[in-house]
Amino acid sequence: MSRAALTLWLTPFLARPIALIGLGVLLVMVFAAIFAPWLAPYDPYAMQPIARLMPPDAAHWFGTDQFGRDTLSRTVYSARMALLIGSGVVFFALVTGVPIGVLSALFPRLGHVLMRMVDVLMAFPSLLLALGLIVILGPSVVNSILAIGIGFMTTTTRIVYGLSLRLRAETYVEAARSMGSGTAWLVFKHILPNLISPLLVQASFVFAFAQLGAASLDFLGLGAPPEIPSWGNMLAESRTFITRASWLLFFPGLMIVLTAFSLNLVGDALRDRLDPRFRDVFGGEG
Amino acid sequence: MLKVSDLTVSIGAEAAPVDIVAGVSFEIGKGEILGLVGESGCGKSMTSLAVMGLLPQPGPRIRGGRIELAGADVTQLQPWQRVEAGHGRIAMIFQEPMTSLNPVRRIGDQIAEAVRVHDGISGAAAQARARELLDLVRIPDAALQLSAYPHQLSGGQRQRIMIAIALACRPQVLIADEPTTALDVTIQVQILGLLRELCGRLDMAILFITHDMGVIAQLADRVAVMYGGRIVETADVGPLFGAPRHHYTRGLMDCMPACNLGVRRLPTIPGQAPRPGAIRTGCVFAPRCRAVQDQCLAAPPPRLALGEGHEALCAFPLPAGGAS
Amino acid sequence: MSETILRVRDLKTSFDVKRSGRKYRVQAVDGVSLSLAAAEVLGIVGESGCGKTTVGRSIVRLVEADSGAIDFKGTDVLGAGGSALRELRLNLRMVFQDPYASLNPRRSIGDSVAEAGDINKVFTSKAERAERIAETLTAVGLEPSFASRYPHELSGGQRQRAGIARAILPTPAVIIADEPVSALDVSVQAQVLNLMMDLREQLGLSMLFISHDMGVIGQVSDRVAVMYMGRIVELAEANTTLNHPKHPYTRALMAAVPRPDPSQRIAGAIETGEPPSQLKRPAGCAYAARCPLVSSRCLVEAPELRTVEGRGLAACHNL
Numbered sequence: 054m055s056r057a058a059l060t061l062w063l064t065p066f067l068a069r070p071i072a073l074i075g076l077g078v079l080l081v082m083v084f085a086a087i088f089a090p091w092l093a094p095y096d097p098y099a100m101q102p103i104a105r106l107m108p109p110d111a112a113h114w115f116g117t118d119q120f121g122r123d124t125l126s127r128t129v130y131s132a133r134m135a136l137l138i139g140s141g142v143v144f145f146a147l148v149t150g151v152p153i154g155v156l157s158a159l160f161p162r163l164g165h166v167l168m169r170m171v172d173v174l175m176a177f178p179s180l181l182l183a184l185g186l187i188v189i190l191g192p193s194v195v196n197s198i199l200a201i202g203i204g205f206m207t208t209t210t211r212i213v214y215g216l217s218l219r220l221r222a223e224t225y226v227e228a229a230r231s232m233g234s235g236t237a238w239l240v241f242k243h244i245l246p247n248l249i250s251p252l253l254v255q256a257s258f259v260f261a262f263a264q265l266g267a268a269s270l271d272f273l274g275l276g277a278p279p280e281i282p283s284w285g286n287m288l289a290e291s292r293t294f295i296t297r298a299s300w301l302l303f304f305p306g307l308m309i310v311l312t313a314f315s316l317n318l319v320g321d322a323l324r325d326r327l328d329p330r331f332r333d334v335f336g337g338e339g
Numbered sequence: 340m341l342k343v344s345d346l347t348v349s350i351g352a353e354a355a356p357v358d359i360v361a362g363v364s365f366e367i368g369k370g371e372i373l374g375l376v377g378e379s380g381c382g383k384s385m386t387s388l389a390v391m392g393l394l395p396q397p398g399p400r401i402r403g404g405r406i407e408l409a410g411a412d413v414t415q416l417q418p419w420q421r422v423e424a425g426h427g428r429i430a431m432i433f434q435e436p437m438t439s440l441n442p443v444r445r446i447g448d449q450i451a452e453a454v455r456v457h458d459g460i461s462g463a464a465a466q467a468r469a470r471e472l473l474d475l476v477r478i479p480d481a482a483l484q485l486s487a488y489p490h491q492l493s494g495g496q497r498q499r500i501m502i503a504i505a506l507a508c509r510p511q512v513l514i515a516d517e518p519t520t521a522l523d524v525t526i527q528v529q530i531l532g533l534l535r536e537l538c539g540r541l542d543m544a545i546l547f548i549t550h551d552m553g554v555i556a557q558l559a560d561r562v563a564v565m566y567g568g569r570i571v572e573t574a575d576v577g578p579l580f581g582a583p584r585h586h587y588t589r590g591l592m593d594c595m596p597a598c599n600l601g602v603r604r605l606p607t608i609p610g611q612a613p614r615p616g617a618i619r620t621g622c623v624f625a626p627r628c629r630a631v632q633d634q635c636l637a638a639p640p641p642r643l644a645l646g647e648g649h650e651a652l653c654a655f656p657l658p659a660g661g662a663s
Numbered sequence: 664m665s666e667t668i669l670r671v672r673d674l675k676t677s678f679d680v681k682r683s684g685r686k687y688r689v690q691a692v693d694g695v696s697l698s699l700a701a702a703e704v705l706g707i708v709g710e711s712g713c714g715k716t717t718v719g720r721s722i723v724r725l726v727e728a729d730s731g732a733i734d735f736k737g738t739d740v741l742g743a744g745g746s747a748l749r750e751l752r753l754n755l756r757m758v759f760q761d762p763y764a765s766l767n768p769r770r771s772i773g774d775s776v777a778e779a780g781d782i783n784k785v786f787t788s789k790a791e792r793a794e795r796i797a798e799t800l801t802a803v804g805l806e807p808s809f810a811s812r813y814p815h816e817l818s819g820g821q822r823q824r825a826g827i828a829r830a831i832l833p834t835p836a837v838i839i840a841d842e843p844v845s846a847l848d849v850s851v852q853a854q855v856l857n858l859m860m861d862l863r864e865q866l867g868l869s870m871l872f873i874s875h876d877m878g879v880i881g882q883v884s885d886r887v888a889v890m891y892m893g894r895i896v897e898l899a900e901a902n903t904t905l906n907h908p909k910h911p912y913t914r915a916l917m918a919a920v921p922r923p924d925p926s927q928r929i930a931g932a933i934e935t936g937e938p939p940s941q942l943k944r945p946a947g948c949a950y951a952a953r954c955p956l957v958s959s960r961c962l963v964e965a966p967e968l969r970t971v972e973g974r975g976l977a978a979c980h981n982l
Contacts, residue, residue, distance in 0.1 A: 232782050605882065
């Protein structure tokens with residue numbers, strides 16, 4: 054990416070400091086996920102019955118849970134699960150949503166059928182849909198991704214469909230058709246490249262809401278197996294200690310909120326970057 | 340009726356303003372049509388918005404000059420302030436009638452709305468006045484059209500409706516910003532004829548903005564040519580076309596394909612128009628002028644009075660006598 | 664007279680249009696026949712809704728015609744498929760009206776200019792491709808370095824030049840120019856028109872030049888076809904059409920063109936009415952409602968093009 058392009062993408066963040074904070078939080082999260090073994094002071098699985106339910110102190114910054122496991126370490130390791138779920142859901146939503154959306158726009162008859170099927174899926178509240186799928190497929194991390202992903206696939210498909218319809222009517226696409234381009238050429242040279250920017254924005258929001266969906270599933274015991282540290286699991290296990298050891302709910306809850314919030318801020322900044330009204334402010338390239 | 344003196348509109352920071360309109364002056368009397376002609380980016384639309392008090396906020400602002408409407412100084416007044424002070428009899432029509440009309444309201448209601456604001460009447464009286472206005476702009480079957488929606492009408496009819504709405508305030512000054520550019524040429528002729536008729540009948544002053552020299556020749560009594568935010572030539576329409584004195588005006592006329600088949604290659608003005616603020620010293624047109632001299636690049640050109648209301652912003656204007 | 668390379672016979676194209684919930688069939692092109700010779704410029708002029716753009720789009724098969732025949736150097740255009748269609752696509756190229764919309768903002772100028780060649784695998788090597796892009800850019804008056812720039816860095820006139828470059832790489836036989844200068848300033852218009860005429864001479868191009876601007880049409884055309892409501896109402900040498908128009912519509916059109924000469928003002932208001940709605944076409948001649956020569960025959964029978972005064976064709980019963 055050229056220097057000019059990099060500046061173009063950073064400017065909306067520089068213009069809104071709070072978006073920079075959001076970006077910062079995300080980068081910290083990614084960093085924590087990657088370097089968890091070095092950052093976490095203790096083994097997240099290690100149980101120390103002697104140090105059970107200790108409030109935050111010098112030895113355990115975030116306190117310990119009922120098994121004596123260090124909350125800070127578990128919180129840091131949970132970032133991995135968050136990243137995994139988020140990426141998995143975004144990947145699934147894009148890999149299914151984009152082809153369905155693009156093909157529906159290019160082949161109207163097929164499109165009508167497919168979009169009605171998507172409509173049916175959208176009629177279900179997303180959490181209910183996810184729950185239903187988990188019940189059929191059985192709880193696991195992969196199934197969580199699929200179950201949450203299906204819900205986001207529908208919105209992604211809708212967005213891609215609308216954008217593709219508009220792109221199909223663009224003059225430069227007509228020009229390509231008049232020169233003999235086939236559907237593949239139109240898709241890969243004209244439609245997909247123009248979808249990247251809006252999809253980037255969509256991805257950040259999907260990532261954010263995937264966290265909430267995953268936390269809900271984990272909380273209900275239908276997501277990741279309970280031993281695996283994830284913020285949702287941590288919340289589930291700490292339910293009974295809400296009055297005695299509130300730190301056990303506070304930190305994972307805070308992380309869920311912080312992650313979703315930061316992703317929304319980043320998504321907003323990216324969307325402003327793409328808004329044509331701000332194009333003159335941030336730079337010409339679409 | 341409308342007197343603009345040394346109007347400057349700028350954008351950008353206070354410390355380093357960029358002038359998009361610089362030192363523009365003109366005057367339009369009752370029953371007179373002034374044509375403001377120039378290409379895109381020359382500042383003609385900004386000038387009209389400034390005169391109306393409709394500069395988009397935030398952004399461009401009037402940095403200098405005066406705007407006088409029927410003798411009253413309205414330079415710093417917002418539209419609603421003007422109406423309150425009784426200086427509100429100025430109206431504007433735009434290029435795209437479809438976007439200026441509300442698609443979900445009937446024509447009669449939209450005209451009546453304007454009537455209500457200016458005449459204070461409502462209900463049946465407003466509708467009756469709306470009907471009068473439609474007759475004034477020569478819409479056939481006015482009674483029927485009152486209940487029509489914008490999308491049911493053609494482009495030409497919509498533009499007439501726009502004019503009717505503009506006439507609701509009995510304007511002393513009418514600003515028309517490219518009102519016929521989006522219309523077919525056979526409809527354009529009708530609208531231009533209508534404007535000329537209304538100008539005489541209602542004793543209005545009309546500021547007609549366009550990029551089309553042909554339309555200017557058809558309609559205007561006097562012409563002001565704009566380039567780079569400045570008026571480079573002002574004259575009565577006959578002398579302007581017969582003997583243009585500014586090199587840009589000459590260039591503009593020469594490069595028009597005007598239905599004469601003799602010329603195979605059109606003369607052109609080399610290069611392209613400058614961005615606002617790009618040219619800091621000397622004449623704005625100098626980089627593209629065929630008759631440029633050293634002095635033109637160094638010092639701003641004088642505004643020369645060439646007799647009989649003919650002015651040119653040029654140190655070395657073309658000779659009188661209009662050699663082609 | 665050079666040989667005819669493109670022949671259009673009785674072309675008809677229609678569209679479905681939804682208005683206020685109802686479906687209408689609009690006959691955009693209603694039986695158009697014309698021919699184009701090598702290195703000739705045929706101007707098609709008319710106002711909005713006359714079908715001139717649809718004629719151009721039907722020829723390059725951006726829209727499928729309902730009926731009629733189009734013949735290019737012996738090849739049937741409307742029925743072609745496969746490699747024959749590919750050949751045609753390289754030879755019948757289009758220049759579009761809006762320079763701000765006709766280039767993909769995410770592709771470099773070079774990629775856009777070379778697109779026809781890329782799609783049809785015309786280039787044998789990267790080096791050859793780069794060279795031909797540079798050549799073509801120079802031919803349209805752009806620096807070869809523009810190949811790596813993006814549309815937003817170019818002005819309207821420069822973008823339109825890029826659009827023209829795209830239409831001539833590789834060199835076609837016919838260019839269909841759909842209002843190529845209508846979105847440009849007058850001074851830029853002149854530059855681009857000169858460019859198109861220069862290219863026509865250098866490359867021996869034929870052109871179908873579509874425009875609503877009589878001045879522009881008169882400047883570039885050898886012959887002119889005037890269209891109204893989907894039909895050609897007059898077809899003659901440019902000089903004849905512009906200076907001695909026969910058909911009442913052409914006369915009204917020429918009378919309405921604003922000349923830059925204050926001494927030639929259009930006197931009075933020419934109340935010529937408005938075109939009928941495309942959704943409800945009248946029987947007989949489409950111009951009857953506005954025509955000063957209208958007679959009872961005009962209301963029932965649509966006139967055919969026939970030779971008038973020994974030169975040029977006009978479709979009117981009363982000439």
